[in-house]
Amino acid sequence: DKGLEKTKEGFFAKISKAVVGKSTVDDAVLDELEEILVTSDVGVTTTLKIIERIEARVERDKYVNTSELNQILRDEIQALLAENNSDDFANFEYGKHKPYVIMVVGVNGVGKTTTIGKLAHKLKESGNKVVLGAADTFRAAAVDQIKVWGERVGVRVVAQPMGSDPASVAYDTLQSAVSNGEDVVIIDTAGRLHNKIALMNELTKIKNVMKKVIPDAPHEILLVLDASTGQNAIEQCKQFTEATDVNALALTKLDGTAKGGVVIGISDQFKIPVKYIGVGEKINDLQLFNKNEFVNSLFK
């Protein structure tokens, strides 16, 4: 599977090495497994949960063959990942609302703009009319970047001059989407995390303004996290979930890291489905996260 190679090689190779020459899962194997999970950025809490469950299994069955370890681990990881039913971009929940409104949040540099561009492309390709709202009005570069992506993908972009009120951009975008009969609205927001109250207020204001146009918008509050930052991603997830009601995650840069384990830790800790994964910088490098494929790719 493109993009997850590094995680797969890292994970699988390490586990194989840990059990080489050993027939049973003993304390030494479990210690090594614990270290592999922690260094793959699964996170300490989730790692301990997994280890405890394997210990319980060893206790129950008395003798667990190391060749069974992969399957056991696979089952445990599968159980920890939040359920999602994403199969393809055309056959998804977007169609249930018109327009379907996605508010995108996340810290600068995680790949927010790129994810918006790639998502717009996928949605357009699957037959949706898409519009982007450049509501990160604090950085001129952010507005320009969204415009560049809009041109590249061939979708409309609503923008106002730098420094404008982000809520006003969101309002304009939704209103024009309704009058143009567009299917999906994707709104970028500013990614400053220096002050949680300010962040909370700003996101609340944008949401409230959206509701004036479409009462149940936003339908998706998508938090973008850089998977290669491991524990930072987990910390950002904590901050943003406290500031607003995030209900979907995008994990970017999974192609550049051997630490895809962060997917497992984040799913387990926050119970928010990972909906999209970024596996490169190109326009097509976004996938809907599929739990089974992900687990398979770890153990293939």
Ligand code: GDP
């Ligand atoms: P923003 O500040 O959050 O909007 O971040 P950008 O979208 O500008 O992305 C920051 C950098 O990360 C850019 O160089 C992107 O090309 C790169 N990037 C974004 N997503 C991915 C991904 O999935 N894989 C890789 N390898 N790079 C990515």
